[in-house]
Amino acid sequence: MVDLIADSRRLNPVTATGNEQAPVRKRMPRAERERQMLTVAEEIFAARGFVATSMDEIAERVGVSKPMLYEYFGSKEGLLIGTIRQARAELRRSTEEAVLGAIDIEDALRKGLVAFFEFITSHRQSWSLLRNEGALMANSAGSEVEQTRQQQTNLMTALMQGFAPTVDEKSREAAAEILVGACERLATWCEHRDEVTPVQAAEYIMRACWYGMLAEFRGDAQNA
C-alpha cells in the first residue's frame, strides 16, 4: 500500500541520501545473524513476556523481515527455545567453571552457588527467561527443554553422589531437586533486593540446606 516506505527501504543498501541515519541493513553470515536475533529476542521476551511479544517487533528491531526469523527458528516457540538454550548454556558454563577450582565437595557447592547467584544478578534478562521456561512447554517441545534443565540438577546429583554414596538413589535425587528449587526461588526473591550479595545468597542456601543434609546424610550413612 504505502510504497513510500518500501521504496525508502530499497534505497538502504545503497548509500543513503546523506541526512538519513543509515539504518543500513547489511547482509551477514548465518551464524552472526542468528546470534543477533537471539540477542534481540532475549531482550524483548524478557521485557514484555512471551505472549505480549510479536514476531514483527523482533524482526523490526533486528532490522530484518519476519520470514527470516522463521527461516532460522521455525516458529515463535522455536525462537524462545533458542534464547532459553543459549541462556542456560551460559549459566551452565559459568557454574561449571567455578566448580573446577574447588578443593572439596562443600567448597565446590559453595563456589557453584556463588557463581549461580552472580550470574542471575548480572544477567537478569537471561534469568527471567530461565525462571519461566517451564510455563509454555505443556505439550510441544517441552521434553527438549526439560532435558536441558535436567542437566542443571545433574551437577547437584553428582555432588551428592560424591558426598553421600551410601544414601539411596531416590533420596539423593530428591535432595538435588530441593537444592535447585531453593536456589531458583531465592534467586527470584533476590531480584527485588539489590542489597543481597551473591555470597550472602549462597550462604543462605548453605545454612538452610547443606548443613542439614550433611548431618542427615552422615547419619544415614552410619545407619546403613
Add this chain to the structure above:
Amino acid sequence: MVDLIADSRRLNPVTATGNEQAPVRKRMPRAERERQMLTVAEEIFAARGFVATSMDEIAERVGVSKPMLYEYFGSKEGLLIGTIRQARAELRRSTEEAVLGAIDIEDALRKGLVAFFEFITSHRQSWSLLRNEGALMANSAGSEVEQTRQQQTNLMTALMQGFAPTVDEKSREAAAEILVGACERLATWCEHRDEVTPVQAAEYIMRACWYGMLAEFRGDAQNA
C-alpha cells in the same frame, strides 16, 4: 444481515426437531455460570497450556458464546487469573486447615507439608496452573497474583517467626523462600513418580531443610 443463521439459532431454545442431541443452552445465575467457566478453563489451560488454548474452545465447551467469557473475566489473561486465584485459594485452605491441629511448630510444618503434597497429587490440574503462574505475568496483572503467591510464603514466615524470633528478619524471609522453592520443585519432581507418597515428600523436605535450619537458627540465637 445473514438472518438464516440467526434463525437456525433461534430454534435452539425451543425443543429441537427430535433427533438432535439437545444442545440445550440453559440460562443460569451469574455465580453458577462463573464457577462452570472456571472449571472448564482450568481443565483446558492445564491440558494445553495458556498459549495453545483458545477462548472459542472454552466458550464452546462451556456451552456459551465467547463474549460471555469477556463479560465475566475481561480478557483471556483475566480468565487465567481467575483459575489461578481459585486454585490457590483451595490450596491455601487445605494447608491452613491442616496446620490448625498441630501441637508445636515442627508438627505444624510437617502437617502443612503433607497437606501440600497431598493437594498437588490429588489436584494435578490446579497444580500445573500454580506451578507456572509466574510466567505470563511479566507486566500486567502480575502484581495481583504475586501478592497472592506471597501469602503462600507468609505462613512459612510466620512459622519461622514463632520458631526463631531472635534471627534477623531478612534471614527468616530467605529461609521461608527457600522452603517454598524446595517444595515447589519437589512437587514437580513427584509428578513423574507416583511411588513417592506425600508423607515421604514431606519427610524429604524436613530432612533436607528443617533440621538444618533448626540447628543453624538455634546456633544463631545463641550467638546473638
Add this chain to the structure above:
DNA sequence: CGATGATGTTACTACAAGTAGGTTACCGAT
C-alpha cells in the same frame, strides 16, 4: 561473465483476541 545457492523481501492466508450492538428469557410488580 554468468550460474548457483544463500540471504532476504513482499504480500498474502488463517485464525484467535477482543468488541459493538442487538436479542431473549426470567422475575417481580401492578
Add this chain to the structure above:
DNA sequence: ATCGGTAACCTACTTGTAGTAACATCATCG
C-alpha cells in the same frame, strides 16, 4: 395474567499476529 425491566446471552464484526508462498538480490566461484 401480563407487562416492563433487567440480567443473561447472542451474532457478526474488527484488529492484530503467527505462519507461508513465491519472488528478488547479493556474493562467490567456475
